[in-house]
Amino acid sequence: MDGNTIVGLLAGFCTTVAFLPQAIKTWRTKSAKDLSLGMYSIFCTGVVLWLIYGILISDLPIILTNMASLTLAFSILYFKLSFKN
C-alpha cells in the first residue's frame, strides 16, 4: 500500500467515525434540538447514493465505509425524530 492510499483510507476513516461521538452524545443527553433535520435527511440520502454507487462500480471500500456511515447517520436522524426537545 502506497502513501497516497494510506492518506485516503485515514481520511475515509475520520469522516466515517466522526459521527460516532455525535450519536453517543445525542443518545446520552436525549436532546437533539440543535441538530438540523435537513442536514441528516440530505446526508442519509447522500450516503445511500454512495452505497448504490459503490455497488454499481463494485468498490468494496466505498460499500463498507458507507454502510458504517449510514448506520451512524441514520441513528442520529432517528434520535432527531424521536427526541422532541
Next chain:
Amino acid sequence: MDGNTIVGLLAGFCTTVAFLPQAIKTWRTKSAKDLSLGMYSIFCTGVVLWLIYGILISDLPIILTNMASLTLAFSILYFKLSFKN
C-alpha cells in the same frame, strides 16, 4: 457521462451540501449545545486529509467537493466553539 458517474456526483453533492442547513441553523439560533465537538473535530481532520489525498492524486472533484465541505464543517466547528450555550 454515464449513469454510474451521475449517481456518484449526486452522492457527493448531497453529502457535501448536507452541512449547509446545519450551518444556517446554528448561525441563526446561536445554540450549539447538542452538537458534538468530537464529531466536528474528527470530521474536519478527515476532510483536510481528503483534500491532501485529492492533491496527491491530482483529482479535481475530490479537491473541489472537500474544499466546500471544509468551509461548511469548519464554520460549524467555529460556531460550536464560539456559542457557549
